[in-house]
Amino acid sequence: MPVSSDPLPPPHTRLPGGVRPASQVLLVVVCVLLAGVALTDLFAVFAGLRIRTLTEADPARALDGAYTLYERAGDLQGMVTLPGMVVFVVWFYLMRRDLGVLAPDAFRNGRGWVVGGWLIPFVNLWMPYRVAVDMWGAAAPLPRRASLWPVNLWWGLFVGGTLLGRYASSGYADSDGLTEVREAVAQYVAADLLNAGAAVAAAYVAVRLTAMQRFKAARRPFAG
Template sequence: MAVVCVLLAGVALTDLFAVFAGLRIRTLTGTDPARALDGAYTLYERAGDLQGMVTLPGMVVFVVWFYLMRRDLGVLAPDAFRNGRGWAIGGWLIPLANLWMPYRVAVDMWGAAAPLPQEGESRRTSLWPVNLWWGLFVGGTLLGRYASSGYADSDGITEVREAVAQYIAADLLNAGAAVAAAYVAVRLTAMQRFKAARGPFAG
């Protein structure tokens, strides 16, 4: 769990560094394009390389944790899941499905880790942490793809500035998603351990 949180924190920090580098490009292209094409672009490329170096291991470790949590919760609440535990990994790998299936697995895990309602009680555990994480993740992913296409096709300073602005927004969303993912991981792990120790009805 500690490794997951540390790596997700690293992902968030590299995203924020990319935001800083992007803001520097936008500032310099508005005043002195020659300077922007030199130091600012170099810094931006380094920020992108750093993002790749940190994000990949962060994603791998998070998906491994995701699968292990699904496996353990499947023992505690086998009837709480709509799909097999293989989707905890496969759902991330299938194009288009990876924008929805991991969320379904996460929702099922959240419900499985939540205490069962007492007799006569109609309590439903709030899903806002999962919804927040997934909304930021999908928003950042889609906007990042759109920005990448615009940046690759840009042929002037104006187009570059627009694409960088989109990248900045995507990086902010991704940084928020990393923080939200860490919160979900900590909270879900705590819920799972509490339920395993205290029983299904312990609130």
């Protein structure tokens, strides 16, 4: 027996704040690109481990082959990561816009911070996380609040990989010998592993948040 006597919407009617077909396509594109980011990060991990192995066994061979492979892995990372980040931010903005219709009082910052928070140095280490937490709360089914562990895991891996990657880049640029190179590459390997995990976690957050938004959009106008 229905809890509410409100009439149901006609078929194929998009509910306020609901998931648009274009957004569903965008979600698929986001997940595909994030999978590509994770794979290129793992390829960079393989190339980095190869450098460490060969520099310990045969330094001359390492300079000829391993460095070339490592540079190619870095180029591939740049080619995949940049479009992946752009598309993810576009999805991030559209999700914030739609959730603003469902729960306009759930957000502590204006919509402009959804994009600006990624672009401002230092601010981009915490503002996107704050927006994501607000979106998670806005999409959570009432009255209970969904656990934040997916958002916390994603952001922890992302910030850890970003900071460690910057530190490794500085060490790699200042390295004078094979010992310094091996240390910097080891740091890069750890950063790439964190970044690969962050990409996978970001895809999970995107899928889970979209599902929560769809569920809440379908129930909100007709809740008893």
